[in-house]
Amino acid sequence: MAINVKGFKDGLLRxxxxxxxxxxxxxxxxxxxxxWKIFSFNxxxxxxxxxxxxxPSILGYGFIFLCGLINDVVLSLxxxxxxxxxxxxxxxxxxxxxxxxxxxxxxxWFTFVIAVMGGNFITFILIKNFSDVGVxxxxxxxxxxxxxxxxxxxxxxxxxxxxGISLRLYD
Amino acid sequence: MAxxxxxxxxxxxxALLQSGxxxxxxxxxxxxxxxxxxxxxxxxxxxxxxxxxxxxxxxYRLSAISSSPISFxxxxxxxxxxxxxxxxxxxxxxxxxxxxxxxxxxxxxxQTENNQLQEVLELDKTTSYxxxxxxxxxxxxxxxxxxxxxxxGSNVGIKLGMxxxxxxxxxxRIVEVNYISSRIxxxxxxxxxxxxxxxxxxxxxxxxxxxQKNPTLEYLPDGFQNVDDLTVxxxxxxxxxxxxxxxxxxxxxxxxxxxxxxxxxxLFSDPTQVLYVNVVLDKSNxxxxx
Numbered sequence: 001m002a003i004n005v006k007g008f009k010d011g012l013l014r015x016x017x018x019x020x021x022x023x024x025x026x027x028x029x030x031x032x033x034x035x036w037k038i039f040s041f042n043x044x045x046x047x048x049x050x051x052x053x054x055x056p057s058i059l060g061y062g063f064i065f066l067c068g069l070i071n072d073v074v075l076s077l078x079x080x081x082x083x084x085x086x087x088x089x090x091x092x093x094x095x096x097x098x099x100x101x102x103x104x105x106x107x108x109w110f111t112f113v114i115a116v117m118g119g120n121f122i123t124f125i126l127i128k129n130f131s132d133v134g135v136x137x138x139x140x141x142x143x144x145x146x147x148x149x150x151x152x153x154x155x156x157x158x159x160x161x162x163x164g165i166s167l168r169l170y171d
Numbered sequence: 172m173a174x175x176x177x178x179x180x181x182x183x184x185x186a187l188l189q190s191g192x193x194x195x196x197x198x199x200x201x202x203x204x205x206x207x208x209x210x211x212x213x214x215x216x217x218x219x220x221x222x223x224x225x226x227x228x229x230x231y232r233l234s235a236i237s238s239s240p241i242s243f244x245x246x247x248x249x250x251x252x253x254x255x256x257x258x259x260x261x262x263x264x265x266x267x268x269x270x271x272x273x274x275x276x277x278x279x280x281x282q283t284e285n286n287q288l289q290e291v292l293e294l295d296k297t298t299s300y301x302x303x304x305x306x307x308x309x310x311x312x313x314x315x316x317x318x319x320x321x322x323x324g325s326n327v328g329i330k331l332g333m334x335x336x337x338x339x340x341x342x343x344r345i346v347e348v349n350y351i352s353s354r355i356x357x358x359x360x361x362x363x364x365x366x367x368x369x370x371x372x373x374x375x376x377x378x379x380x381x382x383q384k385n386p387t388l389e390y391l392p393d394g395f396q397n398v399d400d401l402t403v404x405x406x407x408x409x410x411x412x413x414x415x416x417x418x419x420x421x422x423x424x425x426x427x428x429x430x431x432x433x434x435x436x437x438l439f440s441d442p443t444q445v446l447y448v449n450v451v452l453d454k455s456n457x458x459x460x461x
Binding site: 023026027060061062064065068069070073074075076077078079080081083084087090091094095098099126130132133134135136139 | 178179181182183185187195196197198201202204205206207208209210211212213223226227230231233234237238241309311316318346347354361362382
């Protein structure tokens with residue numbers, strides 16, 4: 001019984017990034033702060049990129065696809081827009097994982113530029129060509145910029161968390 | 172050179188096609204699935220529209236439930252800040268009541284005069300609206316759309332394009348209707364364009380959202396004078412919105428912090444603070460509205 005409780009706790013702890021990703025996609029949690037005008041960032045991109053790159057067993061591609069669909073419904077975008085951009089971010093992360101032997105914060109951070117720019121570019125192209133929603137270039141640019149700038153902050157938080165769960169598993 | 176190209180090919184193939192024990196689906200399959208979903212959604216076929224409407228209703232409900240802790244925290248913050256401001260607010264309200272008392276007599280006189288003039292001109296007296304009340308279920312800003320979701324849909328007769336009021340002031344219009352939920356495009360959204368009239372000068376303009384808190388007025392006549400106390404109402408020129416719905420006040424040049432040379436409108440109902448709204452279903456005569 002004690003083992004089961006520990007197993008459940010460990011499972012829950014390992015699923016935390018996935019739970020956060022689903023929660024951010026489905027809830028009112030806002031990563032755009034209205035009164036700061038230009039400040040907004042894409043937390044989903046950061047979570048997806050970090051976990052696909054560092055520990056893909058924690059975040060399944062199927063769930064990433066599902067979160068994208070939920071995000072499209074909540075933001076009233078055409079279904080499939082966010083999954084395509086999220087899967088592009090996953091593709092970049094998976095490629096970097098396959099191509100590099102040892103990843104560091106700096107290498108992760110700079111390759112993240114391709115993921116963010118590409119992800120937002122896909123969203124922008126799909127919205128611009130297939131929907132009536134108007135998008136401002138500047139807003140998307142600031143969104144990409146702040147997502148890039150904030151990546152190291154979340155990198156450290158996720159590294160600490162990852163170390164915490166691996167210590168628990170070997171406990 | 173050939174080796175580096177081979178390495179790239181191997182890495183990209185591995186990234187795209189590998190599934191195995193850790194991943195149930197490969198990225199390639201999911202990218203194809205996303206493209207398929209996107210294409211189907213764009214086809215706008217009737218069964219797909221109905222399916223999307225059901226998905227929307229379900230996700231909005233789930234979203235409202237999962238957002239309740241955030242909504243509770245936001246409501247608590249608002250309650251506390253209101254509580255601490257009560258004394259100052261009370262003093263301000265006393266002054267306002269005095270002013271309103273004076274204005275009431277002027278209004279009564281103008282109302283009588285207006286009725287008499289309408290009789291002379293034989294105008295349609297349908298000035299009230301039949302509305303349906305709704306609660307904001309979901310309020311999530313995005314870089315793409317400033318919109319909110321309400322808990323009423325086609326089940327109570329809501330249709331696309333209907334105006335939405337908060338405390339009698341326009342806040343937006345319906346842009347998506349599901350069976351038990353609808354989406355309102357707020358006035359400050361980039362995609363919002365509303366024909367407006369400025370009172371008392373009577374100049375026509377288009378109220379245009381720019382993705383920021385205060386929308387702007389476009390297509391104003393040359394030589395427009397931004398003076399005190401200019402109020403903006405809907406003009407009803409699009410034939411969709413009813414004329415005479417109050418929107419907001421024009422911000423005077425010296426109060427405008429944006430310094431972009433735009434004529435901005437401070438909305439009577441702050442879109443970020445709206446909790447309950449009324450969707451205008453139709454015009455009704457005064458008796459029905461009562």
